[in-house]
Amino acid sequence: MISLSGKTVVVMGVANHRSIAWGIATSLHKAGAKLIFTYATERLEKNVRDLANTLGSEDILVLPCDVTSDEDIYKCFSTIKEKVGVIHGIAHCIAFANKEDLSGEFVDTSREGFLLSQNISAFSLTAVARAAKEVMVEGGSIVTLTYLGGERVVRNYNVMGVAKASLDASVRYLANDLGKHGIRVNSISAGPIRTLSAKGVGGFNSILNEIEEKAPLRKNVTQEEVGDAALFLFTDLSRGITGENIHVDSGYHILG
Numbered sequence: 001m002i003s004l005s006g007k008t009v010v011v012m013g014v015a016n017h018r019s020i021a022w023g024i025a026t027s028l029h030k031a032g033a034k035l036i037f038t039y040a041t042e043r044l045e046k047n048v049r050d051l052a053n054t055l056g057s058e059d060i061l062v063l064p065c066d067v068t069s070d071e072d073i074y075k076c077f078s079t080i081k082e083k084v085g086v087i088h089g090i091a092h093c094i095a096f097a098n099k100e101d102l103s104g105e106f107v108d109t110s111r112e113g114f115l116l117s118q119n120i121s122a123f124s125l126t127a128v129a130r131a132a133k134e135v136m137v138e139g140g141s142i143v144t145l146t147y148l149g150g151e152r153v154v155r156n157y158n159v160m161g162v163a164k165a166s167l168d169a170s171v172r173y174l175a176n177d178l179g180k181h182g183i184r185v186n187s188i189s190a191g192p193i194r195t196l197s198a199k200g201v202g203g204f205n206s207i208l209n210e211i212e213e214k215a216p217l218r219k220n221v222t223q224e225e226v227g228d229a230a231l232f233l234f235t236d237l238s239r240g241i242t243g244e245n246i247h248v249d250s251g252y253h254i255l256g
C-alpha cells in the first residue's frame with residue numbers, strides 16, 4: 001500500500017475540478033498526504049476552498065500565490081513555514097499564455113506574449129523551488145507538468161511549447177542544485193486533457209482525436225492517471241529518480 005501519511009504537499013494550480021492539479025490532489029489525499037492549496041487570483045479562491053472542503057479534512061490551508069509576484073511567493077511560503085513548519089512536496093501545475101499566441105504561426109509571437117508565458121509557465125518553477133527549499137528541510141519531491149510540445153513541434157502550441165522546453169531544462173538544473181538537499185525535481189509530460197487552459201489551444205479536439213486513433217493505448221489519459229503517476233513521484237518508490245520526465249500520454253510520444 002502506497003502511503004504519504006505524515007507528509008505535507010503543496011498543490012499549486014487548481015482552477016476547477018477538471019484541473020490536473022485536482023487529479024493530483026485527489027491521488028495524494030487518498031494516500032494520506034496532508035495538502036495545502038494555492039490559488040492564483042481571488043476569482044479562483046472560492047472554487048479552490050470549495051474543492052478543498054470536499055476532502056473532508058478541516059485544517060486544509062488555502063493560500064493566495066500569484067507566481068508572477070515575488071512578494072506573493074514569499075508571503076505564501078512564510079505563512080506555510082509559520083503554520084505548518086515542514087513540507088515534503090510541491091505539485092507545480094501552472095501555465096499561461098495569451099490565447100492569440102496559441103494558434104497561427106509561432107513566428108508571429110510578440111515579445112510581451114513570449115515573456116508572459118515564460119514568466120508564468122517556466123520561471124515560476126524556479127521561483128517556487130527557491131522559496132520551497134527553505135521549508136523542505138527533510139528533503140522531498142517537486143513535480144511539474146509539461147507537454148510534448150516542448151520536445152517537438154505540435155501545431156498551435158507555439159509559445160507554450162517554447163515555455164515547456166524552458167521548463168524541461170529548468171527541471172534538470174533544479175534537480176542538480178537541489179539534490180544535495182535531498183530534494184528531487186521531476187516532470188510529468190501529460191497527454192492532452194480537456195481543462196480550462198486546454199480550451200485556449202487552437203484545434204484541441206483534433207489533438208484528442210489523434211491520440212484515440214494512434215496512441216499505443218488508443219485512448220486519452222485522465223486526471224486520475226496523471227495523479228497516480230505524480231503520487232509515485234512523491235513517494236519513496238521513486239527515491240532514485242530526479243531530473244526525469246515521465247510521459248503519461250498513452251505512449252503517444254514514441255510515435256514518429
Ligand code: 0WD
Pocket residue numbers: 012013014015016018019020021039040044065066067068092093094095096120145146147189190191192193194195196197198
Ligand atoms: O492537456 C492538458 N490540459 C495539459 C496540461 C497537457 C500537458 C500539460 N498540461 C499542463 C499545463 O500546461 C499546466 O502546466 O498542466 C498544468 C495544469 O494545467 P491544466 O490542469 O490543464 O489547466 P487549468 O485547470 O486551467 O490550470 C492551470 C492553472 C490556472 O488556471 P487558469 O485556468 O485560471 O489559467 O494555472 C494557474 C491557474 O490556477 N495559473 C497561475 N497560478 C499562479 N499564478 C497563474 C499565476 N500567475 N496563472 C495561471
